[in-house]
Amino acid sequence: MRVTANMSSDNAIYNLQQGRAKLDKxxxxxxxxxxxxxxxxxxxxxxxxxxxxxxLRAIDQRSSNINKATSWLQFxxxxxxxxxxxxxxxxxxxxxxxxxSDDPAIRQxxxxxxxxxxxxxxxxxxxxxxxxxxxxxxxxxxxxxxxTNNNYDGDGTQLSIEVAQNSVQPLNVTGDRLLKGIGANPxxxxxxxxxxxxxxxxxxxxNTTPSDVDAISQAALDLQSGARQLNIATSDIxxxxxxxxxxxxxxxxxxxxxxxxxxxxxxxxxxxLGVELSNQKLAFEASLSxxxxxxxxxxxxxx
Amino acid sequence: MGLSAAMEIGKNGLNIYRIATxxxxxxxxxxxxxxxxxxxxxxxxAPPTLHNGFPLGTGVxxxxxxxxxxxxxxxxxxxAQTTQGFDxxxxxVLQQIEPYFNEVSNDGIGTALSNFFGAWxxxxxxxxxxxxxxxxxxxxxxxxxxxxxxxxGLNDAIATQNATLVPLTDSINSTLTNIAQLNGQIKSTELLxxxxxxxxxxxxxLVRDLSQKIGITFTENVDGTTDIKYADGGAELVTGxxxxxxxxxxxxxxxxxxxxxxxxGALAIVTPTTxxxxxTVAMRDTIIPGYLAQxxxxxxxIADAVNAQHSIGFSPTGGTNQNFFTPLGVVDGAAGAFSxxxxxxxxxxxxxxxxxxxxxxxxxxxxxxxNSTYTVPSGAPTAxxxxxxxxxxxxxxxxxxxxxxxxxxxxxxxxxxxxxxESNSGVSLDEELTxxxxxxxxxxASSKLITTATEMMDMVIGMIR
Numbered sequence: 001m002r003v004t005a006n007m008s009s010d011n012a013i014y015n016l017q018q019g020r021a022k023l024d025k026x027x028x029x030x031x032x033x034x035x036x037x038x039x040x041x042x043x044x045x046x047x048x049x050x051x052x053x054x055x056l057r058a059i060d061q062r063s064s065n066i067n068k069a070t071s072w073l074q075f076x077x078x079x080x081x082x083x084x085x086x087x088x089x090x091x092x093x094x095x096x097x098x099x100x101s102d103d104p105a106i107r108q109x110x111x112x113x114x115x116x117x118x119x120x121x122x123x124x125x126x127x128x129x130x131x132x133x134x135x136x137x138x139x140x141x142x143x144x145x146x147x148t149n150n151n152y153d154g155d156g157t158q159l160s161i162e163v164a165q166n167s168v169q170p171l172n173v174t175g176d177r178l179l180k181g182i183g184a185n186p187x188x189x190x191x192x193x194x195x196x197x198x199x200x201x202x203x204x205x206x207n208t209t210p211s212d213v214d215a216i217s218q219a220a221l222d223l224q225s226g227a228r229q230l231n232i233a234t235s236d237i238x239x240x241x242x243x244x245x246x247x248x249x250x251x252x253x254x255x256x257x258x259x260x261x262x263x264x265x266x267x268x269x270x271x272x273l274g275v276e277l278s279n280q281k282l283a284f285e286a287s288l289s290x291x292x293x294x295x296x297x298x299x300x301x302x303x
Numbered sequence: 304m305g306l307s308a309a310m311e312i313g314k315n316g317l318n319i320y321r322i323a324t325x326x327x328x329x330x331x332x333x334x335x336x337x338x339x340x341x342x343x344x345x346x347x348x349a350p351p352t353l354h355n356g357f358p359l360g361t362g363v364x365x366x367x368x369x370x371x372x373x374x375x376x377x378x379x380x381x382x383a384q385t386t387q388g389f390d391x392x393x394x395x396v397l398q399q400i401e402p403y404f405n406e407v408s409n410d411g412i413g414t415a416l417s418n419f420f421g422a423w424x425x426x427x428x429x430x431x432x433x434x435x436x437x438x439x440x441x442x443x444x445x446x447x448x449x450x451x452x453x454x455x456g457l458n459d460a461i462a463t464q465n466a467t468l469v470p471l472t473d474s475i476n477s478t479l480t481n482i483a484q485l486n487g488q489i490k491s492t493e494l495l496x497x498x499x500x501x502x503x504x505x506x507x508x509l510v511r512d513l514s515q516k517i518g519i520t521f522t523e524n525v526d527g528t529t530d531i532k533y534a535d536g537g538a539e540l541v542t543g544x545x546x547x548x549x550x551x552x553x554x555x556x557x558x559x560x561x562x563x564x565x566x567x568g569a570l571a572i573v574t575p576t577t578x579x580x581x582x583t584v585a586m587r588d589t590i591i592p593g594y595l596a597q598x599x600x601x602x603x604x605i606a607d608a609v610n611a612q613h614s615i616g617f618s619p620t621g622g623t624n625q626n627f628f629t630p631l632g633v634v635d636g637a638a639g640a641f642s643x644x645x646x647x648x649x650x651x652x653x654x655x656x657x658x659x660x661x662x663x664x665x666x667x668x669x670x671x672x673x674n675s676t677y678t679v680p681s682g683a684p685t686a687x688x689x690x691x692x693x694x695x696x697x698x699x700x701x702x703x704x705x706x707x708x709x710x711x712x713x714x715x716x717x718x719x720x721x722x723x724x725e726s727n728s729g730v731s732l733d734e735e736l737t738x739x740x741x742x743x744x745x746x747x748a749s750s751k752l753i754t755t756a757t758e759m760m761d762m763v764i765g766m767i768r
Contacts (some may be wrong), residue, residue: 004731006334007722014718036407039700040398040707046407047697053406054689057417058674061424068428130429138655138663141431141619157657159664161427165675168668171428299733303740 005295012291019284026277029268036266045265052262058165059255065161066248069171070241072129076173077237079127079134083178084230086121087193087223090114090200094220097204100211108207118197122147125175135175144175150194152176156183163247169240178233186236189229196222306763308354309756312362316749319346319363323742326368330730331739338508340370340728342500370500371728374523377507380720381514381521385534385578387713388515392582393590394706396460397699400591403456404699412453412601413692415446420674423667430654430664431619437649443627447641450602454638457595461557464587468559471516471580472549478513479531479546482506483566486528487544493527503527518577535576539565549573549580558587590702596634597695603637604679605688606630610644612673616653616666623658625651634680 029035039046093110101107125135126143136144136154144154154175160168177183181190196219203215323344333339345366351358406413422442426435485506492499506529510521518534524543531541540547545566552560552572561584563573575581606628613627626644631637656665677684679691686694 002726002731004725004729005733006729007725010718010722010725032408034408038401038405038703039407039696040401040703041407041700043697043700043704046700047693050406050413050693050696051690054413054417054693057414057421061417061421065424065428072428130432132429132431132662136662138657138660140662155660157660157663157665159662160668161664162424162668162671166672299736303736 005298009291009295012287012295015287016284016291019280019287022280023277023284026273026280030270030273030277033268034266035268049262049266052258056255056258056262059251059258062163063248063251063255066163066244066251069161069163069169070244070248072134072171073237073241073244075127075129076134077234077241079124080173080178080230080234080237082124083121083193084227084234086117086124087227087230090117090197091220091223091227093117093204094200094216094223097211098213098217098220100205100213100216102210104207107205107209107211110204111201111206114197114201114204118194118201119147121179121193121197125179134172135178137172137174137176140172145179145194150180150192150198152180158185163244164250169243169247171240173233173237178230181229188232188236189225191222191226191229193223193226193229196226306756306760308361310753310760313749313752313756315349315362315364316752317746319344319365320742320746320749322365324739324746327735327738327742331732331735334730334732334735338504338511339730340372340500340504341730342368342370344368367497368500369498370504372503372507373724373727376720376724376727377510378521380511380717380724381519383713383717383720384511384514385518387710387717388578389582390706390709390713392579393586394703394710396464396582396586397590397703397706400457400460400594401699401703403453404594404696406696412446412449412598413689413696415442415449416605416674416688416692418442419446420671423671426652426654427664427667427671430667431661433649436652436654439652440643440647440649443643446605447628447643450598450638450641453598454595454602454636454641457591457598458639461587461591461595464583464591465557465559467583468551468561468580471583472551472561475513475516475580476546476548478509478516479540479548482509482513482529482531483541483544483546485509486541489527490544499527514578516579517575518581533563533573535581536573538563538571538573539568542566594695594699595638597691597698599634599637600680601638601688601691601695602641603631603634604681604684604691606637606641607681608673608676608678609670612666612670613653616669617655617658617660617663618651618653619655619661620650621658622651623653625653627652 028037036042036045036049093113097106097110101110122145125145127134132140133142133144133154134140136142138157138159139153139155142153144152146153152175156174156176158174159171161171163169174183177188179193181188181192199215200219200223203212203219205211323346326342326344330341345368346363347366349361349364351360402409404411419439419442422435422439426432426439429435485502489499489502489506492502510519510529510531513519513531519540520532520534520537522530522532524530528543529541530539530543532538533540538547540563547563547565547568550562550564550570552562554560561573561575561580562570564570575584610626610628610630614624617623618625625646627647629640629642629644631640654667655661655663656669657663674689675687677687679686679688
């Protein structure tokens with residue numbers, strides 16, 4: 001084939017361009033630290049990366065859900081523990097007076113103590129997490145219990161949150177199941193603790209009213225089953241916390257797996273690219289050098 | 304005759320080698336002219352005479368000054384240029400569109416979508432919370448901004464393609480006119496004498512330029528003219544010195560219709576499928592609208608699914624039947640119209656499943672779960688929001704990648720053909736310089752012939768004296 005100087009220079013330009021393009025791609029990968037910078041770099045991997053990115057965001061969101069739910073359950077657990085303590089204190093008072101007392105001062109003091117304890121119980125049942133009353137079900141903008149009557153003003157809805165894809169975790173414990181002994185899913189017991197308190201207060205009597213010994217022992221028995229009811233609730237809360245812990249660990253494990261896949265696809269191997277770059281640089285320098293040498297050759301210099 | 308014949312041959316030689324030097328200088332001068340084909344002087348011996356009693360030539364004469372030209376290569380170059388024109392235009396436009404879908408390094412619709420449903424997740428934990436509600440609205444606004452920006456970008460790209468048709472057809476028309484003019488000049492020049500090499504080169508270059516913009520077939524006629532036909536439909540574009548013209552029916556300002564008036568023929572609508580013109584029409588009518596339709600489908604599915612769930616839920620004050628997004632009627636244009644419903648604010652977000660329970664989160668939870676349900680496209684769902692969007696991104700990536708590969712192949716092929724053409728028709732300075740020396744020596748020899756003949760003549764005259 002006949003070769004002209006123009007052909008050589010066209011070829012040189014074409015090949016220099018190819019070399020530059022390869023160098024540019026390597027430079028881009030090295031400086032960004034990413035293998036895939038646009039979807040067209042690797043469409044299949046980009047799809048994978050996108051899906052992983054999406055899953056990671058979902059996992060982060062669920063971790064945040066789980067953290068908030070764990071705090072909620074810790075609040076719930078603390079309050080229920082407090083209620084247990086109050087009920088046990090009331091049982092102790094009932095125990096010291098199980099045969100009644102003839103001393104009006106003692107009766108009055110026991111009466112006052114029990115009224116205080118009931119107030120504490122109501123306060124605990126009206127615990128807020130943020131601005132939500134945690135024992136009020138879905139009607140949680142107003143306090144579920146009041147000191148004036150024993151009614152439950154909340155509602156029995158079981159709120160749930162998503163902790164894994166399409167898997168929900170019940171969050172709240174409603175006050176009716178806890179203190180009124182009504183409601184289901186699950187039921188903790190059938191004791192109306194508030195009513196029992198009132199019965200006990202009435203049975204203890206005060207400085208003018210004498211004690212009713214039978215009623216005291218009945219109320220003490222009821223308080224015992226009330227305490228059991230609260231214990232069952234506590235273990236339900238603990239079971240939920242354990243599940244959240246497990247989900248959190250599972251999420252973390254999934255997150256690490258996904259991150260390692262994404263890293264494998266996306267992050268560049270600097271050592272490999274470095275070797276490629278120095279090879280490419282050598283090739284490019286060689287083609288620059290030959291281009292410079294060959295294009296200078298002309299018969300003109302020898303005529 | 305005698306000595307004067309020798310002088311005559313010498314004079315001829317001087318003349319002819321001067322012309323040969325001129326041809327060489329023309330070659331040297333045009334070494335970098337695009338489309339130039341090197342020319343050569345074909346010499347032949349002049350007709351012999353029987354003057355000396357035996358036949359003897361009367362020196363040298365020029366048979367023809369011809370150019371090195373390969374008609375088959377021209378055909379191949381023309382068809383390669385058409386493919387390259389189509390692929391290059393397509394690839395350029397696709398690469399301009401790709402950034403709208405570059406979720407790999409930037410946040411776009413995909414991230415906005417995840418964040419939107421993330422905000423609903425937060426709302427499930429505190430259905431009455433003002434800040435949680437505000438975040439839901441803000442995230443929805445960002446999602447809507449993303450949809451509108453992509454929709455606007457793609458629509459702009461379509462409008463740009465449409466507008467490109469004007470300069471493109473203008474440029475095609477002027478090329479057609481130039482080819483026809485050159486055809487006329489070549490024909491009249493060659494009727495008088497020899498080959499109109501330079502004009503042929505110019506015309507052939509114009510034919511190659513034209514073939515980048517539209518697919519053509521051409522026939523080289525004996526009178527030196529080239530007739531050109533349109534590959535899409537076979538209508539005539541150039542017949543002899545008459546050129547046809549493309550025009551645009553601009554009745555619909557967003558959708559120009561390409562028309563063609565062949566030389567001496569009637570205006571007719573054509574459907575360009577080849578070259579830059581074909582690529583421009585394909586991008587405008589098929590490829591970009593295809594992406595846009597998928598973005599629209601996603602937008603409509605999100606609006607439909609979220610609205611359906613949201614309108615059966617209740618606000619903290621018990622309000623219901625409130626759309627979250629402005630309801631979208633048809634898929635077409637859905638992404639551009641994607642916006643938050645006018646009646647929606649933080650007090651009307653329906654997180655609750657009951658009119659009486661402001662703290663209920665069941666409707667918010669149901670909306671969260673839409674994100675992992677098959678919801679796209681509306682009616683016959685086969686994908687989740689995010690998987691539908693991921694496959695769109697992947698599809699755009701594949702299209703861009705394959706168009707880049709095709710362009711690289713086209714370039715390599717064109718380069719191979721150009722090299723072949725250059726090998727045949729290109730000027731080699733070394734060769735021309737060698738010729739120059741050769742012709743110079745011949746010129747010197749011819750002049751030596753004349754001086755020798757003169758000396759001989761002097762000698763004869765001296766004898767007479």
